[in-house]
Amino acid sequence: MDTFDHVIVGGGIMGASIAYHLMQKGARSVLLLERNELASAASCQAAGLVLQASTKPSKTPLAKLTIDTLLHLEEELAESVGYHMVGSLRIAASEKCAIELDAMAKDAASRNIPIEWPDLSDIRQMVPWLDISNIQKTAFLPSDGYIDPYLLTISYANAARARGAVIRTRTNVCGVVKDAEKVVGVLTDHGPIACGTVIDACGVWAALFAEKVGYSLPMAPVRSHYWIIQPDRTYGGEHPVTILPDVAAYTRPEVGGLVLGVQEANSVTFNARNLPEDLSGFSPTLGEEHWDILANAYEDLSQFFPAIENAHFSSYICGLSSYTPDGEILLGPVPGISGFYVAAGDCGSGITLSAGIGDAIADLALEQTPQFNMEPFRPDRFGPVDPHGDHFRELCAAARASKSRQIISHS
Template sequence: METFDHIIVGGGIVGASVAYHLACKGAGSVLLLERNELASAASSRAAGLMLQASAKISKTPLANQTRKTIPLLEEELGESVGFHNVGSLRIAASEDRAADLDAMARDASKWGIPVEWPSVNTVSHMVPWLDTSTIRKVAFMPTDGYADPYILSMSYIAAARARGVVVRPRTEVRDVLTEGQKVTGVTSDAGQIACGTVIDACGVWAALFSERVGYPLPMAPVRSHYWITEPDEVYGGEHPVTILSDAAAYTRPEVGGLVLGVQEPRSATFNARDLPNDPAAFSPTKGEEHWDILATASKAVAQFFPAIKSSQFSSYICGLSSYTPDGEIILGPVPGVSGFYAAAGACGSGITLSAGMGDVIADLVLGRKPAFDIAPFRPDRFGQVDPFGEPFRDQCAAARASKIRKVATRPEHRSGSAGVVRAK
């Protein structure tokens, strides 16, 4: 039987990063198995925002680790990994959001992440379409930006392969083999493969996969989406990412146009058991018209982006991300089975956290103490739950709604519509 020290299941950005980090740390033989094409699920649909400071301070060091890894990867590969270092503007119009900014800035400084406080006038020049009249406070984080998530995923893969990792797409893992509560291998559609460690990096399918060792991970698939405008000089080219947290929205430049993402008050969730193996065969809608969702969000967004009323939206990108009820990721050994690890539940931040997650898992697998506090990410922190049931999924949707804010946006900011224009 073929034998590897470690088998990673799932070839999205998280699995790719785990592979790279295991190889960097000299972990022995590593095999990555992906049942479809590499990075063909969530990791090719992400907006690619890479924000180091967030409402969840536990994630900041992991995001910072990704940011530090990007230049190392570029040096190793001798080419760009698709990161655009445009910085991020965190914009607050309300007192609550301004308080959030202060907390995030304190946290960022703790990790050496630079934070600037530009004047409103400077901000107007940085982002020409932004209406600054209601802005109370703005922080600029110059080392943030956005990445092409597919290029970054494939960069981890290329660097891992160069360091000896074996990568096999179009190979499904069907089961985990154990002996006396210890992992001994996997059954794939290409036969059995022996190993001492299995890492579950199966994205929104991770709970289904971990169920095979009797422990469905506490996470649920939640819809994420964004719209893209046609190019127009009104957007001002490569400007910073903007986080409009009062409107639960974000933007980033996209080849002369703008990406606009909004977080719904209650996103649609799905039972992982209903998902097909191929994400291209699944549309995460529940019968809603996405233009209506955009129109509903547009009143709050128009406070900062008045041009939304005349913007020509030409594309809509929609996909599933795994969320947990507390908005924290799932990272670490799965109870009850020695040698089985989870790198999942990325809560819509898997691109941002990719290197941090890979670094932690590689250390754990090697029996080393991770560089960061991983207590908030323990797979067993909710006790026994049914991750496929609606009550649990509702909690996960609520975690998505409050992702970029500590307090929910007041309802009056969400009612009505400023109107949106679809590109012909």
């Protein structure tokens, strides 16, 4: 029977990052198991934003570590990981968002994250298509940017493999073996594997996997989506990611065009028990309803992006993210079950937080003290929950909808 010190279940960006950080910190043997292919679910559908400051200061140091790790990965692999360090322009057009922006800027500065305060002339040069007439305050974080999430996942995996990690795809984990309340192995469709720790990095299925050890993980799958606008000289070229919290939207460059993300006022959730094991043929959106969502946002978006009236949309990408009721991630040991750890509930920030998550879980699995405050991320902070129930899923949907939303008035 195969034996490993650490078994990671889930080959998305979190699982790959954890494998890399475990090996980086000196783990003796690490096995990453994925039932499909690496980065074949939520990781490959993400918009790929890497943003270091948010309304959740607890996440900032994890995001900062991701930026630092991208540079180390490129040196280690001797190849690009595809990071576009174009910066992010955080725009406030209301007093509420201006106050939030000040708090984010203070948090970023306290952690030595570069931040600038561009004037209107600077903003026009940075993003020529942006209508600045409603703007009250703007901050620019030059080290933010965007990345291909599939390429980053593969980069973590390649770096982990180069350090000695074993990665097996097309391997389904169907059970966790315990001795009393201690994890001692996993059962797969290719046979049993003995191990000392099991790390649940199963993405939108993480709650289902946690049920194998009798724990109800407080998270729910929630729809996330974005549109791709065809190339146009009006808004083509590299420019900063723009974050527009007043209209719950963002943009980033996309090969001469734009990626446009819009948050829903009422986010759609799913019962994880009803999800297929392979999301490649699954769509969280029915028919053409996404055009209605975009049409409802047009008036708000046009206040900042007047050219949207003539924009041609080439693609619509929808996927699933895992949300918790408070918008904080789930990171750490499951109480009462020694050796079982969770890295889940990324709340739409899995790419941004990937290195921080990997670093923290690696420390815990190696019985070291993480460099981050882990209290906000405790998996047991909500007490007993039914993660598949309608009420709990509504709480997660509300967290998604309020991630950064305040519609400005049309006066």
